[in-house]
Amino acid sequence: MLKMVVRRLLMLIPVLLGVSIILYSIMSLTPGDAASLMLGNAATPEAVAKLRAELGLDGGFIERYVRWLGGVLTGDFGISYKTRNPVFTEVFARFPNTCKLAFTAIAISSIFGILFGVLSAVKQYSIADNIVVALTLLLSSVPDFWLGLMLILIVSVKYGLLPMSGVDHWYSFVLPGITAAAGYLANTIRMTRTSMLDVIRSDYIRTARAKGCPERTVVFQHALRNALLPVVTLIGVNMGWQLGGTVITEQVYAIPGIGTLMIQSIRQKDTPVVLGALVFIALLSSLINLATDILYAYIDPRIKSQYAKG
Amino acid sequence: MAEKLLEIKDLYVQYHTDDATVCAVNGLDLSINKGETLGLVGETGAGKTTTCLSILKLLPDRVGEITKGSITYNGEDILAASEETMRAIRGKEISMIFQDPMSALNPVFTVGDQIGEVVKLHNPSFSNEDVIDRVESMFKMVGLPPERRTEYPHQFSGGMKQRIVIAMALACEPLLLLADEPTTALDVTIQAQVLRLMRQLKEKLQTAMILVTHDLGVVAQTCDKVAIMYAGEAIETGTVEDIFDGEDHHPYTVGLFGSIPDLTVETDRLTPIDGLMPDPANLPQGCKFSPRCPHCMDICKKESPRAYEKDGHIIRCHLFDNK
């Protein structure tokens, strides 16, 4: 089992390397010279050259990339053009808010997703099922930022129940959480429902009934335990994507997270910060995907024994 | 003195789909005594599995419906029984094993837990040790090492899985075992092993068995009585001697026996029965075998034949009208 974990970690390295190359290449396409941007039009060519050397911006592409990569591996993501602070500090400072938002969204989408998915599958063709299916369609057709705006209008403005921006209280994350969760709620419901419907038709469910198991046991122990396996994978994948997807929600609710930092830095042409944030998130989501795979191996006995042997 | 255990009278079962209504069982009469083995023979689609599922009321929820008839088990009216009563019967008084052992076991629970579940369900007073004891003794009974009860289904071969399924079905010593083609999905050599096991267990536990099969050889080896099903009816029933050695037979039975290739005779072609079983959504009028019957008479196309009995040997065919 440990072998598998180590092997997967090792396989992750070339992927992350590739990600870093791609992101670095994209960012280096930014028109304009960073150093002269920082110093402004009045700067002398010597000052600009000096600053370029300082920032590690001279030399060919590969030279610059390797230098940057070396820095990243030691935790040095470079310096923000605007604030002159280390990029890592800037990004990491925003991390807790993004984390809280992503976590809330995943919790909402997973818990309700499984609940509604199971309900819909067990009571197929009933009114409850039809409502859930309609709800799922709507949730997957609503853009998250519009849902955010509408929630603000109805809940915050009209009824004053929850704040519409900022992160002052724990309940500041309720509306943003719901907003960010919408799309993932839809796909979790869908996956759970499909998986449950599939499993309920299996032979081993028929066996369980033939043994005299009460229907409750059949559904919640025999069926659910099997049906949730692919859902676990989906939730893991969702978590990874959620980290990248909070950008929009953060903008709507003015949450000071990595997403808003990125947008801000884009507008200010602060490339190191943008790059740092991107790499940080890509790294996190890859690790989360890996963790999901490992967790899956634990909960599915068929996979577990595959890896136990080596 | 033979004691009647299960009696099915005039059973009609239908499946309702979006496009059509399928008449799977059409006026079935069947009975089995304690300790007896009844072979239920027929082609695919004859209604054998449906019959077994109906006995346990395990037909698919909205789709399957028992429309007419009665099933009596040990004096109890099955069709009128509540779901609670049925749950007490399933696994304890009447057990069922299905055709495909590969998918019959839940992949995420250990085999010991799955057998243990049926034991605990019907013996709530048992302690955990009692349950494990019973599980282990069942393992020994079917010839598997008891230590393997902590393993998962995918770690066993097909034949072993079927043994586990049999162990699970017999764990609470049911009076009746419904075995739906239990060896069809297995290798011939494993088939022989499993059948031998089932015979031994049947003798040891005095379990009555309805053995569904399309293999007449298996019937000859294992069964006391035989019922031959066609298009949802039992067109011929009798003891194994009646069917294999008797003189009078339903034309379908004749066809079945005639289609078995004989190892001692050299022939160029096989002799199957002409035609196909009728579409259960669109059954013919009168005798359902009439389109394929070489002895078809006018009356066969109009009227469904009654059951003609002689010393317990029942044949549903107009040919025997005067006997």
Add this chain to the structure above:
Amino acid sequence: MSDILNTSMSDAERAARRAKFKKKSEIVTIWHQFRKNKLAVFGLIVFMIMLILAITAPLHISYEADVVEQHISERLQGPSAAHLFGTDAYGRDIFARVLWGARVSMFTGLAVIVIALAGGIALGATAGYLGGKIDNLIMRFIDIFLAIPFTLLAISIVATLGNSIRNLLLALSVALIPKFTRIIRSSVISLKGQEFIEAAKLCGANGPIIVIKHIIPNALGPIIVEGTLAVARTIMDIASLSFIGCGIQPPNPEWGSMLSDAKAYMISYPYLVYAPGIAIVITAAALTLIGDGLRDALDPKLRN
């Protein structure tokens, strides 16, 4: 000897002709199956309506006068007979802008899908058909792109290259190609082993011809389903990107950027938020219904 060759050639020819005839009647069967699904048909009707409205918009709306030109004196008026959805902060008729926005969204969305499908088919078919090292290489590459969350990848491309429709198309296609590649590759792999491919090879057809003439037409099913669903998501993504300023720029009427403008005034003028959002929801929902309907119609398991 030549007799054998002749037979196998005509067998293959017959197989190919049968396949083509099968295709025609298959389309009819699929349509029949699709028609049975009332929701899918409803989605199709709604989408057709939106499409027609989008295409015919220039006939009764002038881009310059109605969509772009500012009439500050008429700003921020609620819905009325003159302005069905009201006017925005610059006095522009929201109804006209939403209608024109349909053109923008649908055409841009379609363009993205076409480009992404082209790329996905090229990469997926190559990887699937050739297998081995090339397959490995392509899939590693794809995996790397899939490791970057979609929205971020798109934003970073647009952010770096600058805001323009061309860059938006590029960004969204690049982010979408990996997904299509995966799907098409698995279709190709499963089709590769089938007999009619053997027949085509006996005909003397070589790699690219086999792929183009035989494999891709048969893989069209999943392609069309995924493509339709992807259009829905892309329209939503375009709106999202425009909302944060990385997409279609004002004064071009795009539903997302309209909502971005609305945000500043929405507390006092909530109606600004309704129309563009509802337009997005309707379009995306209709397309999703169509896509799901197509998927069910193409699923052999569900057919009788």
